[in-house]
Amino acid sequence: MQTKKADGDEKPKFQSFTVDETTYQTLLTPSFEKRKNWVKPDEKKILSSLPGTAIQVNVKKGDKVKVGQTVLIFEAMKMMNTVTAYQDGVIKDIYVKPGDKFSKNHLIFEFE
Amino acid sequence: MPLKNKILELQKRRELVQQGGGEKAIEKQIAMGKLTARERITSIVDKDSFNEYDLFVEHDARDFDMDKVTLAGDGVITGTGTIYGQPIGIYAQDFTVAGGSLGSMHARKITKIMDHTLKMKMPLIGINDSGGARIQEGVNSLAGYGEIFFRNTLSSGVIPQISVILGPCAGGAVYSPALTDFVFVVDKISKMFITGPEVIKSVLGEEISQEDLGGAKVHSAITGNAHFYAESELECFEQITKLLSFIPWNNIKKATKIEPKLPNTKLKIDKIIPEDAKQPYDVRDVIKCITDESDFFEVQEYWAANAVIGFGRIGGETVGFVCNQPLVLAGVLDCDSSDKMARFIRYCDAFNIPIVTLVDLPGYLPGVDQEHAGVIRHGAKILYSYSEATVPKVTLILRKAYGGGYIAMGSRHLRADFVFAWPTAEIAVMGPEGAANIIFRKEIIAAEDPEAMRKQKVQEYKEKFANPYVAASKGYIDAVIEPHETRSRVIHALEVSTYKDAGMPKKKHGVPPF
Structure with missing residues (x-):
C-alpha cells in the first residue's frame, strides 16, 4: 500500500488547506476528499431510515393524509416497519411500489 | 497391550488429528495463498517451542447428524510457546476443519488457553481463520463467542492481546479482535465484516466483493480496525515479533530496557522544520532523529494519517509516540485521529510505556461532517486519556500549538511531566x-x-x-530547547521519571467519552 512519505525523489503534491483563516500546504486524506457538503434536509421529502423492501403502499398521488397515517409498510431487518405521515398534508408523489428494494435515505414520498 | 503398542497408538492418534482437515482441504488452503494453522503457529513462536494442548478434544454436538462427524481438534489448535525466550499463549483456527467454524468445544479450547495466559501474565496471540459460528451447534456457538469476548475484556490492560486475521472473520467473530490491543491483517487474505456481501446484496441490492467490503486495505486505511498491514503472512509474523520486542509481557512489568544506541539517520534535526511555517514536513523525520538507531515502529500507519502513533526506543527504553502529522491535513485533530491517539495513549498507560508527544497542529478540522460525526465527544477522548495516564509524559511542541489543540496534546494542564518547546513553537489561543x-x-x-x-x-x-516565550513566562512549558538538545532532554526526563508515582482518586473506573 502507498505510504505517505515526504522524502525520496518524488515530491508529493501538496494542496492548500485552510484552518482558522490560515492556509497550509499539506496532503489530504481520502476521507477528507470524499466528504460530502452538507445540505439542509428538505422537510417535504421523506427518506427511508433503513434499507428494505416495500410491501404495501397505502397512498397514491394527490391523497390527503392525516398525521400518523401509515403511508408505507416495508420489510427491513427481519421486521415489518411502517412509514407514517409526520404532518397533515397532500401527497405530491410516492416513489416506491410494492416489491421495490431501496437503500437507506432513499426518497419514499413527498408532501406538496 | 504392550507398552510399545500403546505408544504407537498415541502416535497414530496424534498424526491423524495433526492432519487437520486432510490433504484435499490443505491443498485448498495452500491454493488460497494461505499457510496452515500449524505452520502459522510454528512460524511465529521460537523454533521447537510450541507445546500443544487439547489435541484430542472432540465436539459433542448431536443434532443434524453431527454425531457422525469427527472434527480434528474441533477446528482449532491451542498451546503455549516462547518468543525471545519469553512465554506466550497462542491459538490458531484451522480453516481446513469444517471451515474453522466455532462450536462450543472449539470455543472452550480457546477460552482455556485464554484463562491460562491471563493467569500466567503472558501475551496472547489469536489467529483467526474461520467461517464463523458452527450453525449446527446453534446457541452453543454463540455462548462460545460470548465467553471469548468476556475473557478479552478481562485480559484487556493486563496482558497484551494480539489478533491476527488470516482468513475470513465475519459476523460475531469480529468482536474478539476488536476487543484486543492490536489487529494484524494481510493483503488478499484477511476479510472482516459484520454482514457479508451476500446479505448486503439480498437486502440492498448492492454488489461488493469481500475484499472491497472488509479486506486488509479497507481495515488498514478506512475503518481503522486493523493496526498492522502486511503483504504476506511471513511479513505479518515479522511485524508481530517486532511489536513484541517493544512491549512488556504484562501490566506489572516494564518493557525490557536494552543497550542504548545512537540515532543513525542522515536527517538533520535542526533542519526539518521548513522556514515557511505554512509548509509541511514529516513528523516521522523528527522521531527518527531522536530514537535509538532511528527506528520507529508505526501503528495504524494508513488510517487517520494526520496523527502518527507508534513505538520507538530512546536511550534503550521503549516509548510510545503520539504526534500530529503536518504532512497530512496540516496535522489537524478530527474524529478518527482523536480515536487513534486516545486509544494508543491508554494502551501505553496500561502497559507502563512512557508517552512522548510531538505537537504541531493548527487546531480541529472544521466542517459540518466533523461536527455531526461528534468531534466533540471524539476529541474529548484525547483529553481524557492524557489526563488519566499516569506513566511518564514528555511533551515537545515543535511548531503550532493553537487553542484546544494545545490543551489536548499532552499539555502541562493535563499533567504532562515535562513540556519542552523548540524556538519555532507558536503557542497561542488561536492562529x-x-x-x-x-x-x-x-x-x-x-x-x-x-x-x-x-x-x-x-x-x-x-x-x-506566536512564540514559546509567553507560555514559558507562565511556566506552562519547562524549557525552550534547541532541536539537537531534544534527545538528551528526553533521555534525562525518562531517567528522572523512573520512580514516578502519580496518585489518582480511588474509583471503580471512570466514564470516558467512548
Whole structure:
C-alpha cells in the first residue's frame, strides 16, 4: 500500500488547506476528499431510515393524509416497519411500489 | 497391550488429528495463498517451542447428524510457546476443519488457553481463520463467542492481546479482535465484516466483493480496525515479533530496557522544520532523529494519517509516540485521529510505556461532517486519556500549538511531566490570522486600507504571541530547547521519571467519552 512519505525523489503534491483563516500546504486524506457538503434536509421529502423492501403502499398521488397515517409498510431487518405521515398534508408523489428494494435515505414520498 | 503398542497408538492418534482437515482441504488452503494453522503457529513462536494442548478434544454436538462427524481438534489448535525466550499463549483456527467454524468445544479450547495466559501474565496471540459460528451447534456457538469476548475484556490492560486475521472473520467473530490491543491483517487474505456481501446484496441490492467490503486495505486505511498491514503472512509474523520486542509481557512489568544506541539517520534535526511555517514536513523525520538507531515502529500507519502513533526506543527504553502529522491535513485533530491517539495513549498507560508527544497542529478540522460525526465527544477522548495516564509524559511542541489543540496534546494542564518547546513553537489561543481579525476588528474596519491594516495586525500578533516565550513566562512549558538538545532532554526526563508515582482518586473506573 502507498505510504505517505515526504522524502525520496518524488515530491508529493501538496494542496492548500485552510484552518482558522490560515492556509497550509499539506496532503489530504481520502476521507477528507470524499466528504460530502452538507445540505439542509428538505422537510417535504421523506427518506427511508433503513434499507428494505416495500410491501404495501397505502397512498397514491394527490391523497390527503392525516398525521400518523401509515403511508408505507416495508420489510427491513427481519421486521415489518411502517412509514407514517409526520404532518397533515397532500401527497405530491410516492416513489416506491410494492416489491421495490431501496437503500437507506432513499426518497419514499413527498408532501406538496 | 504392550507398552510399545500403546505408544504407537498415541502416535497414530496424534498424526491423524495433526492432519487437520486432510490433504484435499490443505491443498485448498495452500491454493488460497494461505499457510496452515500449524505452520502459522510454528512460524511465529521460537523454533521447537510450541507445546500443544487439547489435541484430542472432540465436539459433542448431536443434532443434524453431527454425531457422525469427527472434527480434528474441533477446528482449532491451542498451546503455549516462547518468543525471545519469553512465554506466550497462542491459538490458531484451522480453516481446513469444517471451515474453522466455532462450536462450543472449539470455543472452550480457546477460552482455556485464554484463562491460562491471563493467569500466567503472558501475551496472547489469536489467529483467526474461520467461517464463523458452527450453525449446527446453534446457541452453543454463540455462548462460545460470548465467553471469548468476556475473557478479552478481562485480559484487556493486563496482558497484551494480539489478533491476527488470516482468513475470513465475519459476523460475531469480529468482536474478539476488536476487543484486543492490536489487529494484524494481510493483503488478499484477511476479510472482516459484520454482514457479508451476500446479505448486503439480498437486502440492498448492492454488489461488493469481500475484499472491497472488509479486506486488509479497507481495515488498514478506512475503518481503522486493523493496526498492522502486511503483504504476506511471513511479513505479518515479522511485524508481530517486532511489536513484541517493544512491549512488556504484562501490566506489572516494564518493557525490557536494552543497550542504548545512537540515532543513525542522515536527517538533520535542526533542519526539518521548513522556514515557511505554512509548509509541511514529516513528523516521522523528527522521531527518527531522536530514537535509538532511528527506528520507529508505526501503528495504524494508513488510517487517520494526520496523527502518527507508534513505538520507538530512546536511550534503550521503549516509548510510545503520539504526534500530529503536518504532512497530512496540516496535522489537524478530527474524529478518527482523536480515536487513534486516545486509544494508543491508554494502551501505553496500561502497559507502563512512557508517552512522548510531538505537537504541531493548527487546531480541529472544521466542517459540518466533523461536527455531526461528534468531534466533540471524539476529541474529548484525547483529553481524557492524557489526563488519566499516569506513566511518564514528555511533551515537545515543535511548531503550532493553537487553542484546544494545545490543551489536548499532552499539555502541562493535563499533567504532562515535562513540556519542552523548540524556538519555532507558536503557542497561542488561536492562529495569528484568526486572532488578529477578532482582536483588531474595529481597527481593521476603520482603516483606510483594511487589508494592509489586517496584515500589519497579524504581523504584530505573530511577533508578540506566536512564540514559546509567553507560555514559558507562565511556566506552562519547562524549557525552550534547541532541536539537537531534544534527545538528551528526553533521555534525562525518562531517567528522572523512573520512580514516578502519580496518585489518582480511588474509583471503580471512570466514564470516558467512548
